[in-house]
Amino acid sequence: MLAGILLALIAGSFVALQNIFNSKVNQHTGSWSTTTLVLGMGFIASLIISLIVEGKGTFALQNMQPWYWISGMIGVGVVICLVQGVKLLGPTFAISIVMTSQLAFALLWDSMGWLGLEKVPFNFNQFLGVLVIVGGIIVFKFGGKAKGTEAAQAPVLGRTGTQE
Incomplete structure (x- = not known):
């Protein structure tokens, strides 16, 4: 159980870190470019590590429900929504x-x-x-925000470096 908790904590830190990086990439490109880069790099890294660790077992996909294949498409929605959510919130x-x-x-x-x-x-x-x-x-x-003492919000910069 301790190993599971530790891995979950690491995963949470990775999610937060990835979203910070994704928002920085999105400041220089569009949301779709960011998603393509993030998932493309993830695909390459996953493929290489999987081939090293699992070898030919990487491609043993029999007995898998066909609808499980949509997971990657769900990942596109995750990245797009997170990039926009971080940008807005x-x-x-x-x-x-x-x-x-x-x-x-x-x-x-x-x-x-x-x-x-x-x-x-x-x-x-x-x-x-x-x-x-x-x-x-x-x-x-x-x-914790007293009336009239709210901190000034930094302007959100768009892809061109101008305030949006």
């Missing part, structure tokens, strides 16, 4: 919303047993946990 706020959404939808899919998942009973404590996280995001975003 900032990294911390956007990622906190993304993580809460992930948790809520994972809870829904688990409790319904959808997409081939083992059905996990839903309970009030799980729902309450998601609400506590949502409350934390609201406090994080809107709490």
Whole structure:
């Protein structure tokens, strides 16, 4: 269990780091160029590492449901939405919303047993946990600002380096 927790923490740090890099790339190109670059580089890195680690097993895809293949297309939606979310909301706020959404939808899919998942009973404590996280995001975003003392927001620069 400790290894799983450690890997999940590392994955979370990678997601946050990737979104920062993606937003920086998006400042110099468009969202679709950013998505192409991110997923293209990810494909190349995954292919090379997979060939080193798994060899020919990389291409052993029999007995896989055909609809699992859409995962890559879902990845396009993930990158596009995250790049735009970070651009519009900032990294911390956007990622906190993304993580809460992930948790809520994972809870829904688990409790319904959808997409081939083992059905996990839903309970009030799980729902309450998601609400506590949502409350934390609201406090994080809107709490602690005294009236009239809000910090000045830095202007958002577009691809051309001009303020949008």
